[in-house]
Amino acid sequence: MLALSKPGYSTICSEILTHYINQNIFFDEITMPSHGPHMKSERAMLESYKVVLGVIGSDCHVVGNRILDRFLSNAGIEVVNLGVMVSQEEFMLAAQAENADAILVSSIYGHGEIDCQGLRELCQENGIGDLLLYVGGNLVIGKKDWKDVESLFLEMGYDRVFAPNMDLANAVCVLKDDIDMQRISRLGHNSTRRHAPIAAVI
Amino acid sequence: MELNNKRLDDDVFDAERKEILTGWHTGKDAEFDAGVKQQSALPKSKQFSAVLAKAEVEGNTLLQPRAGVALLREHTALMLGLTPHCDVLPTTIDAYTRLNRYEDAQKGIDRSRAAGTSLLNGFPAVNHGVSSCAALVESVEKPIQVRHGTPDARLLGEITLCAGFSSYEGGGISYNIPYAKTVSLEKSIRDWQYCDRLIGRYEEQGVRINREPFGPLTGTLVPPFVSHVVAIIEGLLALEQGAKCLTLGYGQAGNLVQDVAAMRALRNLAHHYFHKAGFCDYALSTVFHQWMGGFPEDEAQATAVICLGALAARMAEVTKIIVKTPHEASGVPTLEANIAGLRATRQMVNMIADQTRPDGEDITQEAAIIEAEVHAVMANIYALGNGDIARGVVTAFGNGQFDIPFSPALANCGKLTPIRDNLGAVRVFDFGEIPMPTDIRAFHHDKIAERAKAENREASFDMVVDDVRAISASKLIGRPAAA
Structure with a gap:
């Protein structure tokens, strides 16, 4: 995972966030923590993070969606929340219109394997092929080995795949980290449209 | 079309029925007379209403899992695997069918065949059609219910009841507000009046189909008065269309006193409002859903959540428990996980069954509060509809005077x-x-x-x-x- 190629970053970030959560200080009261000059220089380039959030397909599980919205917003990420029952087309159009940094796809009801296939291709066909794509939830029918589930969705073109009970604070760090890295990689070669799944670059 | 709580006219129903049966090619096989014949031929042990009535009389608590897969052979095997461990069977319908997307359901069936495993989260009964559903009913030895989440469940009802399913879950509110985003409440209530009328017609032919409004709603911190109001209103709407066997439900909230009080209040409140509306000839039973919110991933911890639900349900003397599985955190469970949930629940129910019924002051007080809350909301809904509960509840949702937490529906204020x-x-x-x-x-x-x-x-x-x-x-x- 990316965390391995940049040791410590996500872990440190996660620990700090967890600390704030444990102290019951919520994110809207936090100015982004600065931890070291290296971090600061990276942060300084960034103006904002914007993501498109939604539950894909015919899935109407709204509770996790509301919590993610709240959590991401509290962490200083602008959330364009499309809610439940969102089509691939709607995700793509919203990401285009909002010039988002990432699409965060949730699927809880088990049809993830059918619903999520093809979103990467749709983005590529519409000029946003290098957009970060995350997917998370109960992605397949039945309790399957997580490694298999992860590879299935990485092969579909998702950059990161999250299990239902993942640590939200950690995920926020990974997300910001990925967006930062992508911005850095675009500097100087704007026209290049990267795409290799991040999690595959282990 | 002005929505009201009146029994649908026969000619209106018949005209609508013709159109509904053309919704998918399998609809043409849903002949009412054949359905009556199929239902009448079921032995008592396979009739949901009879098994519920027996449990009510004997004071037993029935256990029911949730389960459904894409293909008939696999689904039948799943039902046969569950049968020794439960009292009544489910058939959970997939999410595409719930939204009347029969073409997507067909793709799901085809892809499941190709993959050799179910890629759908339930059994697409409409696509399988009457004869396949009837074959399923023939294959099992226990009553079998349709459990879904379908705002427009008219075609699904026609097909499954014709095939011998003897209980139908849902309702115009409880299968819209937690399950849909853009369906209007007028439409879903009206479409469920059709389902209730269909069941009323079976009743008139001597076939008693059980009707179960979906109790837990969004399953997320739903206060008891909120779900009780929906259960009572959907009960009243079903009775008006001629259904006579009702099972009202509630989802475990987690506090033992509140959960026991809620189940007791639900029974009292239902009789109160049904009698007040002039209904005396009906059979009432109750269903308790084990925790419907997020589960621990660890299977031992999940089993503890399941057991707390079993304890509350048995203490509250419910007729039926809907059982969760230790796989809940990971989504659709396997047969083995379902059996584990049923066995844990059975053990708990057996251990609680002979104990004294708890009757503390705290339970009495909690029940009194729930009853007062329900009366306040119901009085307002009756007033908003000038005495018509269907119109009243639509107005109440519209202006937020009735409201369900954590709902995806735009028809809900939130x-x-x-x-x-x-x-x-x-x-x-x-x-x-x-x-x-x-x-x-x-x-x-x-x-x-x-x-x-x-x-x-x-x-x-x-x-x-x-x-x-x-x-x-x-x-x-x-x-x-x-x-």
Whole structure:
């Protein structure tokens, strides 16, 4: 995972966030923590993070969606929340219109394997092929080995795949980290449209 | 079309029926007379209404899992595997069928065949059609119910009842507000009047189909009065169309006193409103859903959640328990996980069954509060509809005077905000536009203030978020971690 190629970053970030959560200080009261000059220089380039959030397909599980919205917003990420029952087309159009940094796809009801296939291709066909794509939830029918589930969705073109009970604070760090890295990689070669799944670059 | 709570005219129903049966090619096989014949031929042991009535008389608690897969052969095997461990069978319908997307369901069937495993989260009964559904009913030895989440369940009802399914879950509110985004409440209530009328027609032919409004709604911190109001209204709507065998439900909230009180209040309230509306000739039973919110991933911890539900349900003397599985956190469970949930529940129910019925002051008080809350909301709904409950409830949802927490539906206001009190009972932090007497508001306010003081923080939406995530993180109440 990316965390391995940049040791410590996500872990440190996660620990700090967890600390704030444990102290019951919520994110809207936090100015982004600065931890070291290296971090600061990276942060300084960034103006904002914007993501498109939604539950894909015919899935109407709204509770996790509301919590993610709240959590991401509290962490200083602008959330364009499309809610439940969102089509691939709607995700793509919203990401285009909002010039988002990432699409965060949730699927809880088990049809993830059918619903999520093809979103990467749709983005590529519409000029946003290098957009970060995350997917998370109960992605397949039945309790399957997580490694298999992860590879299935990485092969579909998702950059990161999250299990239902993942640590939200950690995920926020990974997300910001990925967006930062992508911005850095675009500097100087704007026209290049990267795409290799991040999690595959282990 | 003006919606009202009146029995559908025969000619209106018949004209509508013709159109409904053309919704998918399998509809043409749903012949009413054949359905009556099929239902009448079922032995008592395979009739849902008969098994429920027997459990009511004998004071037994029936166990029912949830299960459904894409293909007939696999689904039948699943049902046969579950049969020795449960009392009544389900057939959970897939999410595409629930939205009448039969072409997508067909793709799901085809892809499941190719993959050699179910890629759908349920059994697409409409696509399989009457004869395949009938073959399923023939293959099993216990009553079998359709469990779904379909705002427009008319075609599904026609096909499954014709095939011999003897119980039908759902309702115009309970299968819209938690399950859909853009369906209007007028339409879903009207479409469910059709389903209820279909069941009324079977009743008139001597076939008693069980009707079960979906109790837990969004399954997330739903205060008992909210789900009770829906259960009672859907019960009244079904009775008006001629259904006579009703099972009203409730989803476990987690606080034992509140859960036992809620089930007792539900029975009293249902009889009160049904009698008040002039209905005497009906059979009433109850169903308790084990925790419908987020589960711990660890299977041992999940089993503890399941057992707490079994305990509450048996103490509340419910007719039926809908059983969860230790795989709940991971989504659609396997047969083995389902059996594990059933066995844990059975053990708990057996151990509680012979014990004295708990009847503390706290339960009595809690039940009285729930009853007062329901009366306040029902009085307003009757007033808004000038005595017509269908019109009243549509108006109430429209202006937020009735409201369900954590709903995806645009037809729902979404201002009502629940939160746990210091003992873990679900209270209301913000009633939104719901008219509620001052003393009840004060009661909720004080209970929440007690917790806020104990946790040394203000009650806020962050506290609600903590509560939503609490059980999957091994606690009932979302307390802040110790500093």
